[in-house]
Amino acid sequence: MKRNFRPLASSLVMTSTWPVFIDAGVAACGLAIFFTIVHMGAYWMQAPIPVVPISHSIRALPAYAAYSVVRIAIAYLLSLVFAISYGYLAAYNPRVEAWMIAALDILQSIPVLSFLPPVVLAMVALIPGHQLGIELGVILLIFTGQVWNLAFSFYTSLKTIPREMLEAASIFRYSAWQRFWQLEMPYATIGLVWNSIVSVAGGWFALIACEMFTMGDRSFQLPGLGSYLQTAASSGDVRALFFGIATVILIVVATDQLLWRPLIAWSDKFKFEQVESDERIVSPILELLRRSPILQSAPRRIWTSIEEPIFRRFAAAHRNEPTHPLDENISREPSLRLWILAVAVAAAVGWGAWQGLLLLRGISWADLRLLLAGAAATFLRVNASLLISALWTIPVGVAIGFNPRLARFVQPVAQILASVPATAFFPILLIGLVKLGGGLGIGSVALMLLGTQWYILFNVIAGAMSIPSDLREAASLYKFTRWQRWTTLILPGIFPYLITGMVTASGGAWNASVFAEYSHLGNRTLSTIGLGAQIDAATDRGQFPLLLLATILISLMVVSMNRLVWRRLYRLAETRFKLDA
Amino acid sequence: MLPLAQSKLHFFSLLSSWGYPMSNSVISTVRTIPESAAPETLQPIIRAERIEKYYAQPSQNRIQVISPTDLSIVPGEILALLGPSGSGKSTMLRMLSGLSRPSAGQVYWHGRPIAESAINVSIVFQSFALFPWLTVQENVEAPLRARGLDADERRERSLRMLDTVGLDGFEAAYPKELSGGMRQRVGFxxxxxxxxxxxxxxxPFSALDVLTAENLRSELLELWSRKTMPTKAVFLVTHNIEEAVLLADRIIVLGRNPGHIRTDFRVQLAHPRDRKSEPFTQLVDYIYKVLTRPEVAPLAAPDQSTGKPPRDQRQMHYQMLPHARPGGVAGLLELLIDKGGKDDIYRLADDLAFEIDDLLPIVDAAQLLGFLIVEEGDAAITPSGTAFANSEILRQKELFRAAALEHVLLLRQIRRALETKNDHTVPEEFFLDMLDEQFSEDESLRQVETAVNWGRYAELFDFDAARRRFILPEEPEPAVPIEDAE
Structure with missing residues (x-):
C-alpha cells in the first residue's frame, strides 16, 4: 500500500551490508558520551581550583580538547534554547518587540570580553565551593559570543512565515504546541543551521581567549585547548603550539564533516519551495545514518510515544476555543497591571543606569582622553583590516568564482577557514612578531585580518558565481574593456554578497580587536594603543569603571557604524543591485 | 460617460448599492430572483451583520477597504463571491471564517458571535498552503491531530479522504514531488x-492550468451533489465569472473602493451546466456588465438606516486607471475594426486567447480614453477609436496624448504641474500623497506606475526612476522618429 519513493536498488544493497558496523559505531558513541558526562560531572563537582596546572605533553591534548568541546557544546545548547525563547517572545509580543530587537542589536555589538568580569564573578559567587561556578562563568561567556545571531535568525524566520501558512494553522485549530513543531520550527530550521555554524565558530574564538585570564588580583586557568595554546606560547614551546593548533583545526574540520554537512543536507527538506530544486548538498555521513536501522526506527518510536500524549493534551485543552484571529492584537488596551509592571521596569532600569553612570565618575580626564585616542586607533585598524581583506579577496574571489570547478573546491575550504578560530593563531603570530621586533600596532591589524578575511572571500566567491553567464557573455560580446567589465558587471554583481561579507567581517574585527591589541606572552605584556587593549587591560587590573566606559564606546561605535553605513549599503544592495528581480 | 439609462432596480434591502438593467430575456431565462424571495426558513450558519474593514491612517482619514455589509451563508448552497481585484473578496472570506476580525460589525456562527464559538470550517487556499516538510498523509492528518484524534483514527480517516480525492498511493510523497493539481487535491x-x-x-483553481482546474471543479461538484462530503455550505471566492456560474447556487458581485455588494442573486440552472447554453452565456454577460460598469454614475445616497455612510464618493476625483498598456489598447481596437467595429467581449477574449480578467483592464482603458463603448457585454468602437487604430505610430501617439489629456485627470495634473514648475520636475511623492487620499498605498503606487506608462507612451512626460520624479521631456513636441515602438 505504501509506496516508497527512494530508489529501491541502492537502499537495499546498503542496508544489507552495513548495518552491524554502523550500529556498533553508534553504540560506541553512546558509551563515549556517557563516560564523558560522568567524568565531567566529577570534575565540576570538585572544590574550585582557579588555576589548573596545564601540561605541555601532547598526550594531554585529547583530554583538553574534550573539555573545550564540552564547554562549546553546552554553551551552544544554552544559546539555542535562549535564542528560540527570545525570538518567540519578540515575534509574538508587539508591545516589547521593538525593545527586544533593539536590545539584541546592542548586545551583539558588545565584545565578548566585556562580559567577562560580571559573568564570571556572578557565577563564582552563585555556585561557591564547586568548580562548576568558574566553568559556568566561562560557558556563559562563550554563550554571549554565539547567542545573538541565532536569536535574530529565529525571530526573522517567525516574522517571514507566509500568511497563508499561518492562516492554515489557525483555521485547522493548531495548538501552540503543534504550530511550533509543524510550522514554526521547520520553517526556521534552515536559518538556525546556517547561523549555528557561524555561532559555533564565534564560540571557539571566544573560548580560546577566555579559558585563561586574570581579573584584578585573581587568576583563572581552566583545563582546555585555549589554556594549552597560551601556556605553550608563553613558554615558547613551538612543538606543543603546533600540535595544539592542529588539534583545533582537526576539531573544526570534523565538526564540519560530521555535524554541519549532515545537518545542512537534512535541513534541505525544510526548504520552503513548491518545486524541487536540482542543486542540493549531499552528505555521505547523513546517508550512512539514514541507513542505520536503530537510528531509523528507535528514535522515531520513542519520539512518537512521547509526543502523542502531549499533542493530545494540548488539543483537548483548546478543543472548544474559537479560532484565533490573526490580526487580533492590534487594538487591545494595555491593562493597569501591565502599566504598573512597565513603570516598575522603567524605574529599575533607570536606577541601574544611574548607578552605572555614577561608576563612571571615577574616570579621570586623562583616562578619557586615552580612551578616545584608543577608540580612534581601533576604528582605523578595523577599517584598515577590512580594506586590506577586500583588496585581496575581491580579485581572488572573482577569479575563483568565475571558474566553477575551482569554486566547488575552494568555497567549502574558505568556509572551514572562516570557522577556524583566529585566536588559535595569535600565539604563533605573536612569537613571530616578537622575533621580528615589530610592534603590536601593525601586528594587531594582521591578527584581525586572520579572522575576518575568510568571510569576505567566500561571500565574494558566492557573488561571482551568482552572476548569470549570459551577462558575462554579453560583456565579452560587446568587447567591454577591463575597467568596464569591473564597474558595470562584476562589482555591481557581487555587491550584495560583498556587503554581507563585510558586515560579518566588521563585527568579527571589532570583537577581535580586544584580543589582538593586548596580549600576554610569558611574563611580558604586549599591547598597543586601542580601545580593545584598554578593555583587556581594565579587566586585567580590575578597573571596572574604565571597562564600562570602554565597552560603551565600542558598542556605540559598532552600532552607529551598523546603522549609518552598513544598513544603508545593505538596503542599496537589496534594492538596486539585486540580480534576481 | 455611460450612455445607458439606469433603471433603478432595488434587489433587496441589504444592498446599499443599486441594481443594473437587465434585458427581460435574462430575467426570464435564468430566473435571477432577489434574495428576499429565497427560502427564509433556513437558519444561516454564518451571518455577518454590517461588517466592515478599514485601516486607520496617521492622517485621520482611514482607508476603507470594505463598507458595512450584511451577508449570510445558509445550508445547502454554494455561494460564489465575485469581484475585481481590490474589492476585498479575500478579506471578506477571512472575516467570515473568523481569521480576521471586522473593524466594526459582527459575525455570528449559528447565532452566537463567532469570536466566542468553536467553529468548524476549512479553507482551501490559492497557494495550497501545504506544509512542505510533511508528507501528503501527514499534511492531511495534521488538522485531525489538532483535534486530538488518536493515531489509528487519524490514519484511517486521512487515507479514506485521500482515496476520495484520488490520491491513493501518494501518502508517502512530499508535496513538492506532486504536480499543482495533485497538490490542490491534497489541499482539498x-x-x-x-x-x-x-x-x-x-x-482554489486559479494557480492551476485550465484543464486541471476544469477537472477539479467537476470532481468537486460531484462530491457536493452526491453528498459525499458532510459539508453543508461552500463559500467560493473567485475572479473567474464562468467558474462562478458553473458552480454556484448563489452569486454575490462585489464592487471596489471600498468593497461593497453590487448584486446578489440565485442561479437556478440545473447541474451539470452547459457553458454553451443560452441561459449560461446570458448570465455570464450579465455579470460581466455589472463588473464593467464601475462607479462612473454617482452612488446612491448612503443607506439611511446605517448611520455610517460609506466613503463620500463625491470626493473621489481620480478615476481608477486600469492597469493596461497603451500597446494593448491599440491592439484591441485593431482587432475590433477587423470584427466590424463591434463584438462580444467574451468572444474577443476567446479570439485573443486571453483570460477575461486580463482583457478587462484593456477594455476599461479604451473606454476611459473614449475609444470604445461597452454596451450589453458588447464592445463598440467610437470614431476617435477608429481614427486612433488606423493611424501610423506617430499620429497614434498624438491622438493618445489628446485623449489622455482630455479624459484622465491624473495625467492632466502631472503635465500641468510639470509645465508650471520652473525646473520642470515634480517628485513622485507629490502625486502619491494626493492619490493616497483615495487609494490604498499599494494601489497608489500602481496608479503612478500606470500613469508613467501612459505618459511615457504619449510623450507627455518622462520619469526618472532613480530619483523618483517626473520630468518634462527635453522637447515638448518631439519631431524625432521614435526609435523603438512597442
Missing amino acids: ARALVVEPEVLFMDE
Whole structure:
C-alpha cells in the first residue's frame, strides 16, 4: 500500500551490508558520551581550583580538547534554547518587540570580553565551593559570543512565515504546541543551521581567549585547548603550539564533516519551495545514518510515544476555543497591571543606569582622553583590516568564482577557514612578531585580518558565481574593456554578497580587536594603543569603571557604524543591485 | 460617460448599492430572483451583520477597504463571491471564517458571535498552503491531530479522504514531488477530512492550468451533489465569472473602493451546466456588465438606516486607471475594426486567447480614453477609436496624448504641474500623497506606475526612476522618429 519513493536498488544493497558496523559505531558513541558526562560531572563537582596546572605533553591534548568541546557544546545548547525563547517572545509580543530587537542589536555589538568580569564573578559567587561556578562563568561567556545571531535568525524566520501558512494553522485549530513543531520550527530550521555554524565558530574564538585570564588580583586557568595554546606560547614551546593548533583545526574540520554537512543536507527538506530544486548538498555521513536501522526506527518510536500524549493534551485543552484571529492584537488596551509592571521596569532600569553612570565618575580626564585616542586607533585598524581583506579577496574571489570547478573546491575550504578560530593563531603570530621586533600596532591589524578575511572571500566567491553567464557573455560580446567589465558587471554583481561579507567581517574585527591589541606572552605584556587593549587591560587590573566606559564606546561605535553605513549599503544592495528581480 | 439609462432596480434591502438593467430575456431565462424571495426558513450558519474593514491612517482619514455589509451563508448552497481585484473578496472570506476580525460589525456562527464559538470550517487556499516538510498523509492528518484524534483514527480517516480525492498511493510523497493539481487535491483532502460545516475556498483553481482546474471543479461538484462530503455550505471566492456560474447556487458581485455588494442573486440552472447554453452565456454577460460598469454614475445616497455612510464618493476625483498598456489598447481596437467595429467581449477574449480578467483592464482603458463603448457585454468602437487604430505610430501617439489629456485627470495634473514648475520636475511623492487620499498605498503606487506608462507612451512626460520624479521631456513636441515602438 505504501509506496516508497527512494530508489529501491541502492537502499537495499546498503542496508544489507552495513548495518552491524554502523550500529556498533553508534553504540560506541553512546558509551563515549556517557563516560564523558560522568567524568565531567566529577570534575565540576570538585572544590574550585582557579588555576589548573596545564601540561605541555601532547598526550594531554585529547583530554583538553574534550573539555573545550564540552564547554562549546553546552554553551551552544544554552544559546539555542535562549535564542528560540527570545525570538518567540519578540515575534509574538508587539508591545516589547521593538525593545527586544533593539536590545539584541546592542548586545551583539558588545565584545565578548566585556562580559567577562560580571559573568564570571556572578557565577563564582552563585555556585561557591564547586568548580562548576568558574566553568559556568566561562560557558556563559562563550554563550554571549554565539547567542545573538541565532536569536535574530529565529525571530526573522517567525516574522517571514507566509500568511497563508499561518492562516492554515489557525483555521485547522493548531495548538501552540503543534504550530511550533509543524510550522514554526521547520520553517526556521534552515536559518538556525546556517547561523549555528557561524555561532559555533564565534564560540571557539571566544573560548580560546577566555579559558585563561586574570581579573584584578585573581587568576583563572581552566583545563582546555585555549589554556594549552597560551601556556605553550608563553613558554615558547613551538612543538606543543603546533600540535595544539592542529588539534583545533582537526576539531573544526570534523565538526564540519560530521555535524554541519549532515545537518545542512537534512535541513534541505525544510526548504520552503513548491518545486524541487536540482542543486542540493549531499552528505555521505547523513546517508550512512539514514541507513542505520536503530537510528531509523528507535528514535522515531520513542519520539512518537512521547509526543502523542502531549499533542493530545494540548488539543483537548483548546478543543472548544474559537479560532484565533490573526490580526487580533492590534487594538487591545494595555491593562493597569501591565502599566504598573512597565513603570516598575522603567524605574529599575533607570536606577541601574544611574548607578552605572555614577561608576563612571571615577574616570579621570586623562583616562578619557586615552580612551578616545584608543577608540580612534581601533576604528582605523578595523577599517584598515577590512580594506586590506577586500583588496585581496575581491580579485581572488572573482577569479575563483568565475571558474566553477575551482569554486566547488575552494568555497567549502574558505568556509572551514572562516570557522577556524583566529585566536588559535595569535600565539604563533605573536612569537613571530616578537622575533621580528615589530610592534603590536601593525601586528594587531594582521591578527584581525586572520579572522575576518575568510568571510569576505567566500561571500565574494558566492557573488561571482551568482552572476548569470549570459551577462558575462554579453560583456565579452560587446568587447567591454577591463575597467568596464569591473564597474558595470562584476562589482555591481557581487555587491550584495560583498556587503554581507563585510558586515560579518566588521563585527568579527571589532570583537577581535580586544584580543589582538593586548596580549600576554610569558611574563611580558604586549599591547598597543586601542580601545580593545584598554578593555583587556581594565579587566586585567580590575578597573571596572574604565571597562564600562570602554565597552560603551565600542558598542556605540559598532552600532552607529551598523546603522549609518552598513544598513544603508545593505538596503542599496537589496534594492538596486539585486540580480534576481 | 455611460450612455445607458439606469433603471433603478432595488434587489433587496441589504444592498446599499443599486441594481443594473437587465434585458427581460435574462430575467426570464435564468430566473435571477432577489434574495428576499429565497427560502427564509433556513437558519444561516454564518451571518455577518454590517461588517466592515478599514485601516486607520496617521492622517485621520482611514482607508476603507470594505463598507458595512450584511451577508449570510445558509445550508445547502454554494455561494460564489465575485469581484475585481481590490474589492476585498479575500478579506471578506477571512472575516467570515473568523481569521480576521471586522473593524466594526459582527459575525455570528449559528447565532452566537463567532469570536466566542468553536467553529468548524476549512479553507482551501490559492497557494495550497501545504506544509512542505510533511508528507501528503501527514499534511492531511495534521488538522485531525489538532483535534486530538488518536493515531489509528487519524490514519484511517486521512487515507479514506485521500482515496476520495484520488490520491491513493501518494501518502508517502512530499508535496513538492506532486504536480499543482495533485497538490490542490491534497489541499482539498486536508480541508475535507475534518468534515467542516462550511468549506471556504480562496481562488482554489486559479494557480492551476485550465484543464486541471476544469477537472477539479467537476470532481468537486460531484462530491457536493452526491453528498459525499458532510459539508453543508461552500463559500467560493473567485475572479473567474464562468467558474462562478458553473458552480454556484448563489452569486454575490462585489464592487471596489471600498468593497461593497453590487448584486446578489440565485442561479437556478440545473447541474451539470452547459457553458454553451443560452441561459449560461446570458448570465455570464450579465455579470460581466455589472463588473464593467464601475462607479462612473454617482452612488446612491448612503443607506439611511446605517448611520455610517460609506466613503463620500463625491470626493473621489481620480478615476481608477486600469492597469493596461497603451500597446494593448491599440491592439484591441485593431482587432475590433477587423470584427466590424463591434463584438462580444467574451468572444474577443476567446479570439485573443486571453483570460477575461486580463482583457478587462484593456477594455476599461479604451473606454476611459473614449475609444470604445461597452454596451450589453458588447464592445463598440467610437470614431476617435477608429481614427486612433488606423493611424501610423506617430499620429497614434498624438491622438493618445489628446485623449489622455482630455479624459484622465491624473495625467492632466502631472503635465500641468510639470509645465508650471520652473525646473520642470515634480517628485513622485507629490502625486502619491494626493492619490493616497483615495487609494490604498499599494494601489497608489500602481496608479503612478500606470500613469508613467501612459505618459511615457504619449510623450507627455518622462520619469526618472532613480530619483523618483517626473520630468518634462527635453522637447515638448518631439519631431524625432521614435526609435523603438512597442
